[in-house]
Amino acid sequence: MLCCLNPDCPQPQNPEQIIHCQSCGALLIPLLRGHYRITQVLSDEGGFGRTYLAKDIDKLNERCVVKQLAPKVQGTWALKKAIESFQQEAQRLQELGKNSQIPTLLAYFEEDNYLYLVQEFIDGQTLLKDLRQQGIYHEAKIRQGLLDLLPVLKFIHERGVIHRDIKPQNIMRRQSDGKLVLIDFGASKQLSATVRTKPGTTIGTRGYSPLEQLQDGEAHPASDLFSLGATCFHLMSGVSPGTLWAENGYSWVTSWQLYLKCSISADLAKVFDKLLKKDINERYQSADEVLKDLEPRPPSPQPPRLKNRLLAGAGIVLLGFGGFCYINNFEILNLIAQNNFLMKTLNGHSNVVTSVAVSSIPPDSPLYKGGLGGIVASGSFDTTLKLWNLSTRKEIFTLEGNAGSVYSVATSPDGRTVASGNGDKTIKLWNLFTGQQIYTLYGHSSSVESVAISPDSKMLASGSFDGSIKLWDLPSGREIATLKEHSAAVKSVAFSPDGQILASGSEDNTIKLWNLKNKQLIRTLKGHSQPIRSVAISPIRSDLRSLGGRLGGILASSSADDTIKLWDLGTGQEIYTFKGHSFSVNSVAFTSDGKTLASGSSDHTIKLWDVATKREILTLRGHSKEVTSVAFSPDNNTLVSGCTDGTINLWRVVR
Template sequence: MICCLNPDCPNPLNPDKRKLCQTCGTPLVLLLRNRFRVIRVLSDEGGFGRTYLAEDIDKLNENCVVKQLAPKFQGTWAISKAMELFQKEARQLKQLGEHSQIPTLLAYFEQDNYMFLVQQFIDGHNLLKELQWKVSYTSEDIKDILLSLLPVLKFIHDHGVIHRDIKPQNIIRRQSDGRLCLIDFGSSKQLTARVQMRTGTSIGSHGYSPLEQIRDGAAYPASDLFSLGATCFHLLAETSPFQLWMEHGYSWVKNWCKYLRTPIDRNLAKTLDRLLQKDIKYRYQSANEVLLELIANMEVTPAFITEETVAGTLPKLPSQLPITPKKYFKLINILVVIFTVSMLGLGEFWYKQYIHIESSIYTNSNKQNHQKVNSPHASTTASANSWKSFSLANTLEDKNQPIACFAFSPDGTTIASASNQAIKLWSGKTGQEISILEGHSELVNTLAISPDGKTLVSGSDDSTIKLWNLATGQEVRTFSGHKSGVNVLAFSNDGHILADGSTGGTIRLWNLLTRKEMLAITKHKGKITSLIIAPDNKILISGSDNSTIQLWYLVSGKKILTLQGHLGEITSLAITPDGKTLISGSNDKTIKLWNLKSGKQVSTFRGHVGKVNALVVAPSGKILASGGDDNAIKLWELESGRQITTLKGHEQGIKVVAFSQDGKTLMSGSKKMMKIWEINR
């Protein structure tokens, strides 16, 4: 598709190879400045032009944002001033884009009587979208947001820029690293402020913008701080400040606490109260002031220090620090504040110096007291190191047919594999074929073995699910009801409930005690590619080919929320034994960890060079095994995200990985073979 660049065109998208817009007749531009291919309109900037999503062909079609200046003001002064300010904005954005949490300016130019700014595209989701996914924000979450964004505000304010429109929509959680980025510094808002000041037009978003900005068009660093406070309030209360402003004007800020759904940390409440002061003179006057107060009330130093913060000096300390443990803790608390003030601009260098100082203090303290300190991290690392030693115990091959799917019994003694319509049972100890199970009329797509190891379940393209007695190989029951093939299965932790998913997007739940269908979930979006039931048997989690993960109440089938973050199909799901962390794998080659309670993305593991097909958490809950199309099995330390080791031996992509109940055996399967790995500890 080719996008028309006429800012007044109501339907700008056109088929390829057209030379004139089919709606307005404007000549179409294939490439702006012979580099940027405009894809679609992102937003309309009113009387200023439009913002577009584009591709940068000089950077392998990497996405970027194109802002167009097409002012519709009356009078030559306004147009001239708009162009002058747009150029000034470009210079400001070039400086601001040096910060890793602000989009980088890629180009500024004039073409076809329009001015254009091109900026880096931040791939991620904004905080409003996150809130709409029913993410519940805690006091700690809000502190993290403040600690992440306050240094960014300090940076832009030091460059003489006031954002003027901070709100959840303009804060994006970057997908690659989870960091918060501030977007939409708004040439249009800066222009509105100065070009339309004569008409008394206000700047910003009602509810988020302070009185001085809405009433007088005046904005200061403290104005942005009010907007940040209103944003945090919105996330905590799940109530829009705009709605409150429409009903109560600015009187809501006096009683903002009454709108909260749950109580928050007392110190955080004090911080928000001062951020939300109606009168600017009672508000914090700088981002640094807020930052210092937040950190002074924290027990440990937050890991938010970046190279974009304010310059300062770290005071020198004696090379020998003969202090007792009690004095050590007191000194560390003092250092936290001194360190924060001084380090805000020295970045990584001073951060490393601080870590060295802290380590020296800790070492001297231990030497003087002759006490051995047991570090939880050290013990975890030692435990992780013990997983590096593996021996291949057995290899099972099916040279006749490609294997579509696998299942391993919890004790590792029996392996089931499916090729076409037939299911084979193997001895996990001897590698010998035990028996062949036949009954499906079409391809078997998925297999699962119950937690007690007694029942094998198979799902097929014939739209049925069959239950088999694993000991005798006899078919016990057939479940039907789907109109399309069954491609995923999952057992509840107690083995009483079976969940299945079809290629048509329907999930069915079966009570294995009564052998009857419990309910059907038909509102699933996308093809179901993976399923798992949380250990407490209350939540069902499904992955789709549309890159989303959906959480459902197991009993009612009601959807709880949708998780987004992957760029490709969700291929596998796993969950830690404590039920707190959900893990997802995707064909985007990444593994993501999610807080199951809040739905918040915790971290991303990268290491596979092919799509991630299989995930399993060790019974200890500390180690994750993953298998991918790169023929590799990788073991990860869940707490740190550190990759422990890589197991090689498969000649094709790994389809499944599983641990035995005792955690001593790892099993893996690919298209032609199954491998049994013994963990030497």
């Protein structure tokens, strides 16, 4: 197809090999400036021209973006400002385009009385479109976005540039690596002591731009930081700051948490309180200041008695690849000190690993080799689900049929099926042997945040951001029931060992227990002060009668309040609270015998706890960012963990 370059053409698409536009009659230009073939309109700039997708024939038809300036404005001053804005966007791209998260300027020229700017094509979509498709962002995704964008702001501010129009429409998520790219530098300005505009001129977007920018025409690095905070608020709440600004001015910045559909951790709330300060002097002044406050607090020093407990016979000891179970106490302590228990890091995902699960390999599987190893399933914001061989530590399949981010994965106990809960509101079922898709399950009205498969591999439970839980017949894919009692997103679901009870943890700070025979609510567990991130249920153990679990095991729950709680599944009574993590605890998992509990946290660590003695065994450090998910292998010899940096760690557990 060939695109007409008349900015007023109502239907600019034309077939090849014609001379005049079929819609407006304008002469078609096959190659702009001799080597840009314009193929389609990407956006209309509302009276200032259009943005087109093009192919550069001199670079093997590499895609690029062509912006056209054709302003329909009255008056010399308005026209001058439009041209100036267009020119400064080209100048900013030329100055800053060496940063991989800012589009590169490829050309800037005039042709047929129009100005053109050619820039690198970013294959991806804006965060506004992402929000509309995937639903609101949760804490881990917001943190990752801040950690991705703040270095870009630091880069431009250190070079004296203020963007002045940061909002979801001007940030793109690149498909190839999931990185965020800052676009549209048309409103940007070189910083002297203060950036000022002509009195009465508004630069920026109402709601996203701070008071000093809209009222006084001033802009500073702190102004961009306010806009970043407002952008993140929009992504977390689904509420446009522009709408709130139109109704209440800047009063919303003092009550922004009231608009969130799910709460966030106290430390992140403090960051946004400071980003959104109305008074610029009370706001963060640099990206570095924000990054510093986003860093996890250092973990509490290990009490001396911990080493004694380890020497006295802790439940498990972790050894590195090729290690041995040492008898000498000094060697054990030295091994722990060196953190030599990380066997392997699996790299392959290009974005946050949201969930991991481990399955046994059935004897009739082509991967079966005497029952050794297992299969690791991992889901990611990069929209893929990957399967890995636990023995060889090699990738088996990449399953790419998910239209949105993969929020959760679960494997069936019989080792034949893997399920993924997705941002496009669906659940997909896959054959673990072949990697082929079995079913796509539809029914939720928002993203599917959690999935679990029953012990007999016949039922699937799914929890959604819409607050509902659905039960499905796994062999047929038929919906069985919908459970609606939570008032916010359901973050985690877990079956009891006998398959009679389902536990669900929600952003409403509660855990609910459900009777799967009559599909009725049994009770609601309250005790956490922040949203629930994960729930897990242990097997019944005779030696844990004193701890509870007489009617179905012990329930563990983790929360954004940095704690883990143990509950008696039979009575609903709280048994104990583990405190040791310094940030949100995102995932918990029991070993198959119920003796040990693992927890993964946003403080970058994994902790192992002895359930009977209610003591911390040790802390695993090896991830560079937030730990999102943990799971034990069926033989309890390996712990698998996923991280927001896109990696999966395998840890050896020797019992």
